[in-house]
Amino acid sequence: MRRLLPYPLLAAALLLLWLLLQESLSPAAFVLGTVLAVACGFVFVALRLPRSGARTLAMRFAPGRLMALAALLRDVAVEVLRSNNAVARIILQLPGARSGRSGFVVIPLDMRDPYGLAVLACILTATPGTVWVDYNAARGTMLLHVLDMIDEEQWVRIVKDKWERQLMNLFE
Structure with a gap:
């Protein structure tokens, strides 16, 4: 069947x-x-989607992890609003806006869970000013396009500390 x-x-x-x-x-x-x-x-x-049964889903969203999920959703909403403001300032060249230098950043990722990587891609592409461009599974690196390039190390820290760490707690 x-x-x-x-x-x-x-x-x-x-x-x-x-x-x-x-x-x-x-x-x-x-x-x-x-x-x-x-x-x-x-x-x-x-x-070839990875199999995920009811037991796996129940473990992923155990009561202890629901608070972590709520915190992640809150952080995403705040970041989207903050980024919308920053991108609007850059595009409209309002006072207090940064130079708006764009660029690409290679970010090494420790996360390997396909669902966690998919959520990370959604977060980064939903946040104005950043776009997930490529993922190299062999090297475990992500190529990210950034509208407001501060410096590469700061973007690596933002993605790894702010998003990857929270997602690894949920998915791995």
Whole structure:
């Protein structure tokens, strides 16, 4: 059964979502939704997503880690607001803005968990002024583009101390 339908719960959820979005239970909507849901399951197989069962998820979000997750979300929200202000000042050339020299920084990462790396990529790309450009798994390094280049060492410390450490507590 797993060969025909590799992710049955995902396929069922996608079919249900498709039918809700179509606002129809017609045979055509059902057939097209089923084809799309099954095809998405095979796309996920091709992506080779790491397996994560209910036990793994329960361990990741144990009550002790929920406070760490809340602190991380708070820090991300504060950083996004702060960065929005800083980027707006640079773009509009307002008083008190830095020079706005941009550049690339290579940051060595200790984290190897794919979910943790994905969350780190989301945090960095959601924060205005930074964009995750490349990840070299063999060397464990990330290439980051920064709009406001202070100095490379400071950016390495920011990513490692502020984000990577918190994410490693959650994901590893």
